[in-house]
């Protein structure tokens with residue numbers, strides 16, 4: 063059947079099972095948008111900034127496991143997507159971005175709203191395409207979805223010149239892709255799996271470090287089987303949180319620079335580390351030379367380029383977590399590690415990273431804990447970046463699989479609201495809480511209009527400390543309290559909500575917290591709570607930059623003595 | 637970290653942007669590509685590429701893995717330590733007068749090079765060999781006055797039957813098993 067390029071795109075999207083597209087139109091994609099009425103099964107959500115479209119597609123994809131789709135016009139529309147695409151790239155999120163391009167005869171001539179978006183996104187996409195004829199559209203869309211979703215997922219961009227949307231060609235949707243250069247390995251090598259089983263069966267102090275790969279692979283059951291059969295304690299990365307129930311007796315929270323003290327001590331003492339679907343990010347390992355100094359390291363990852371990249375590995379297994387664990391679990395002998403588990407429990411008691419101290423003022427950790435209690439841990443939490451993110455990771459227990467959505471690799475402030483929007487669109491029956499900082503929230507605040515127009519019932523908790531808090535903490539600790547450019551004013555967020563047309567509350571006192579959260583929960587639509595929290599509250603524990611995991615800082619007392627010399631600081635970003 | 641010279645051979649799809657994608661992985665790490673040579677392979681739509689780059693072995697291995705992840709790259713290996721045949725072709729235009737021409741021809745003969753163009757004031761020599769041979773010829777000719785030199789950069793393959801990167805003529809299924817892994 064003959065179709066226009068625009069129809070081919072829509073038809074292909076329908077065949078890929080796409081339900082929703084986040085985007086903003088413009089001249090270059092006008093012919094595409096004009097065909098939308100012919101495809102009512104495709105819901106288009108008009109965002110207020112293309113960054114929001116990319117983050118929404120990202121949130122949608124993380125929450126549902128399906129490919130998220132965003133769209134933008136050529137030039138500024140396309141460049142506005144860039145941060146969101148990079149975010150999806152660093153956290154391995156399957157997103158397909160479709161951009162309009164100037165018509166073919168104008169390419170390369172600095173035409174109006176022309177930018178080389180395939181060039182710009184080359185290092186931040188898994189793959190990208192510039193489409194030069196309509197007939198190739200079905201194949202390209204098919205490949206793009208396959209690439210985005212399979213192996214190690216990631217964003218794929220398709221750039222389509224305006225006149226290609228209008229051209230007509232025969233539509234054939236391929237049933238298979240033919241990509242000789244792309245063959246992800248899913249099954250682990252049997253000999254390596256055998257070796258791993260032997261090491262696990264013999265270890266005295268084994269520890270699993272589970273990452274986002276477990277969530278991507280949806281290997282929740284397999285991980286639990288392994289843990290329970292071999293009685294191996296589990297810590298997770300930030301993005302691994304919720305891959306294993308945090309209330310489980312063998313769960314010891316998050317490791318890393320901002321991880322739990324006892325989780326970091328466990329890594330330091332372990333004689334075997336089984337890293338599953340995690341990439342040894344520098345936030346997770348802290349100083350690499352001091353990482354797991356007594357342990358053999360097993361690394362299970364689908365991406366061979368991750369093996370041995372940051373940390374020496376004794377047994378690599380390239381494969382999909384689920385497939386590998388299924389095989390591995392067959393070879394695991396039931397075991398107990400009573401002394402080791404006891405040791406970890408003792409550390410947890412001695413270094414209780416989740417205790418909330420008594421305070422007059424409103425503490426962010428108190429707010430988060432109350433959200434946990436009111437929602438009974440059943441919500442999906444989407445965070446901003448900074449202290450709010452850290453607090454949300456630490457003071458809420460994630461027992462429900464895939465219930466924390468956060469920007470880890472890029473650490474993108476402004477991710478929270480549009481991502482939460484995407485999560486809610488993908489999981490309309492879930493309660494979705496967006497936990498924002500007052501800084502990050504102001505970066506994508508415009509999406510409030512989108513959630514109102516599209517009736518997306520996101521609950522928003524702003525942890526308002528009047529600072530770019532995380533950076534202020536670094537200034538306090540490492541720059542002698544010189545608060546350069548971190549004090550931050552903001553609007554009256556309740557009035558903002560009101561102006562956008564939905565309700566909100568400002569909370570200043572502890573006793574108002576629970577009623578406000580309850581009110582938000584009862585409300586049908588979106589709801590915003592502006593929590594006026596302690597302005598200079600810090601997040602602990604913390605491993606100072608350049609230190610090893612074992613050198614975790616806990617009590618605020620120590621900080622002044624240990625750290626006041628910024629000159630000694632190694633280079634590290636917030 | 638000590639840097640060494642690495643010879644990487646890659647089998648890639650013959651598509652726009654492939655070279656850009658590959659070069660970008662080196663650029664990102666600040667590596668300088670010494671030479672790059674590309675041409676068609678024995679299979680339609682696939683090209684074979686030889687890249688020479690200096691860098692620490694662990695870093696180069698990391699780049700190799702990332703090259704392998706590129707969708708348009710079918711296969712890639714670092715054959716530096718292997719027993720390989722490495723050749724380069726150079727065209728050298730040398731100043732020549734009636735009095736120096738015969739001496740130049742003698743040198744060219746010793747190097748089993750060819751004269752491919754003769755003009756009133758110059759000769760152009762074509763030479764193939766490893767870099768050392770080309771460098772020594774260049775050094776010997778320098779005295780006559782070099783007007784221009786252009787070199788292809790290294791092309792290489794391993795010795796013996798197996799080949800550095802043969803295109804596998806198996807069924808797609810068998811190929812999937814035996815082949816590279818990518819993200």
Ligand SMILES: Cc1cc2nc3c(=O)[nH]c(=O)nc-3n(C[C@H](O)[C@H](O)[C@H](O)COP(=O)(O)OP(=O)(O)OC[C@H]3O[C@@H](n4cnc5c(N)ncnc54)[C@H](O)[C@@H]3O)c2cc1C
Pocket residue numbers: 152153154213214215272273274275276278279298299300301302316317318319320321338339340341342343345346362363364365368381382383384447448451469470471472473474636
């Ligand atoms: C302010 C701030 C503070 C932070 N502090 C910390 C901290 O204290 N601790 C911490 O851990 N992180 C922290 N992070 C996050 C950190 O930067 C990384 O994003 C995070 O550690 C990455 O977790 P990951 O390796 O599990 O996930 P990813 O980066 O998503 O990596 C997933 C890995 O799994 C692999 N994979 C994907 N799919 C599969 C599959 N199907 N089968 C097998 N493998 C698969 C991928 O190849 C990849 O190697 C912080 C971030 C910010 C912004």
Ligand SMILES: Cc1ncc(C[n+]2csc(CCOP(=O)(O)OP(=O)(O)O)c2C)c(N)n1
Pocket residue numbers: 446447448449450451472473474475476498499500501502503525527529530531532533636
């Ligand atoms: C887009 C972007 N710009 C800058 C930063 C650097 N940064 C990291 S945390 C942070 C402060 C965040 O402030 P806020 O959103 O108020 O959260 P808080 O830490 O106060 O909870 C900044 C500026 C970043 N991560 N992202």
Ligand SMILES: [Mg+2]
Pocket residue numbers: 499500501525526527528529530531
């Ligand atoms: Mg703040």
